[in-house]
Amino acid sequence: MKSNDWLHGFRHSSPYINAHRGRTVVLTLPGDAIGHGNFINIIHDIALLCSLGVRLVVAFGARPQIQARLDGAGMASTFSLGLRVTEEQHLPLVLEAVGGLRAALESQLSMGLVNSPMHNARIRVSSGNYVVARPVGVLDGTDYGFTGKVRRVDVAGIESLLELGHIVLLPPLGYSPTGDAFNLSYEDVGSQVAAALKAEKLIAFIDGQGVLDNDGALIRELSARQASDRLARDTMASENATLLRAACDACVKGVRRAHIISYRDDGALLEELFTRDGSGTLVSGDLYEQIRPARVEDIGGIVELIRPLEEQGVLIRRSREMLETEVDCFVVAERDGSIVGCAALYQYPDEEAGELSCFAVDPAYRRAGRGDELLAMVEKLARGQALRKLFALTTQTEHWFRERGFEPSTVQELPGPKLAAYNSRRKSKVFVKPLD
Template structure:
């Protein structure tokens, strides 16, 4: 990275740094991630996040380490529906493997060598019996014995540690009121902890950067509904599927965003959190279900919505006939059976641009964030079509778009197919946003 690129990235990361300060972020580290050569850079990035005021919870796994420990003792791991059967004889070995990993993580987070990224970090680590568990029980006639599920996370105690600046470790072990210990899935622990702590983000490390779609390509962003559909298709398998299920569970229970990234990629954590595009798959609970593509039944409602803005000169006048012929280009925001927002999208593939036009939100709903959600959906459509820039022509709402990352541009930035004379006659200002 050149000095100029580094400075550009660092300066543009400031909004993300401010946004994450004092927010709770839950991170998963699987047993495979803990055994990978990229663990040390990940630890360095975790230390950086801690220094920036992010409140960190790390839920770690131990699947390969448990398997190796059982094999060294001459014991076999039985499985039922993909879950390890933990017998009473195996439980002490499971706890031993988990304990070693916990000590290793504590030691790594305690590093402070001069000339290393950890110098002066002085990270303090806390862990405890904050996860209450229950046995899974019998599945298809097979008792999983000491394999369990999370019943509750003691959020108040964890929050106390986070308020003291501690990094909290949550091992894949939970305890019951009877004094029993249970072997847990670290994804289950992470998802439940993120929900209980009202975390801002859940970060799930897997082998790959994100989850594959039906054609094998990386899926960059999914709503909860889309993620469920992908899980039903059984395209993601193994750890990818487990991470996606944990992301869905967390978002269902109030976590705003879950990110799935690769532990093999150096800097994946920082790139996901501090750049606009990120690196892996984002699963979000932001409710786009009321945002949809318009249909012919919406034409009258769109016309009624935009007419006052046309009369004030905010929007270009669009006769009903034009809306009818271009209705498939419109997105609408529906509330209680009424249309309270709309936007039209016009792609220009030759230049990699998409125009955002006829952007309107009802006066009664301005300031409620609906414009932001319409804009976010428009950006998703542009990315889905492989377009890298969104542009808008406006006469009266320049500041709103500037505040959302659009930059002023000259007339020659418009696609050649765009009517420049109409733009000039309205004295419209041109704003472009890189996606």
């Protein structure tokens, strides 16, 4: 029998396709990735994202290409604090290497051969002086010469091209009002541009699968705080550490998610964007906002959040003592030290079911995706406890649940203990979502 795995996967990618359409995503490509055998597949995947309506900015590096030019000219090059020292006599070779790489990328993105993934793509690629730079200067006694840092990003210029459907290609170069060109870190370019554009995602390609723990296993998720702590105590390869630091910086400045994935793995980009588990490491920007398990000290914030909904009859009343007893069942959304959302997961292991309860989001944050993030956290916890379905009782938010995969059910389908405690006077409707 013919396998329909591709069909199942294609259908289930639809929510992710819809979620990314019209959103800005910044990709960072190291020079090593551009020279790898899998790079042509990355080009094909970039073309596919473009056809799906994703607004793409590609920041590329050129370290090995620059090194090859310098070696060929017999010029020595030094690094300090992870940055190349770019002397004045090096700059023409840097510009040649970067310019050649830019032309190669533009040619790759212009392909349209019949019987290839690029057929009829007709991608428009634009580049230019959209990054204003300043010199790094002298650090720890080292003069970095024409090595620079991002000073300002021409957001309006880039946005105008994205609105036209162009892919914006950004080389590791920046220009100053004095007419000087500077050799930049592509990680810095990608991070600063993503933050300036308020991009939905920053996706960084890396040699390995992602960020690894001390045993060499892939770390699937890191908060920006956890990533910063890891950088402070771990000895990572310098380029990998630079990428992780750039991802943290972007998240702190407003980019919601940063992803670190392998340029060696075919399809890593699509898997990261269009599947639930992804392929690499996700860094989430929660230095100022996070979804986390509740603690006893959160009780006051939860009480303040749910009291208006209890008074309106949307939620059943819970005493502070009850909340203190059940705090381990709760997750909260915290922003700047305030609780702006909460939800509880009550488990019924005999029925392999969990109840989503006491679900509340501050009205000021209801249109910013906090409810979806809380739901995602509860679903993740439920799957971790081997629960096979999640149910919710509601009197006023039927459509919200239905839009997120919950199906109408009956009171009789509730787990025994919940059925026995069901308050028929509230006439709450029951909705169930399978956790496959």
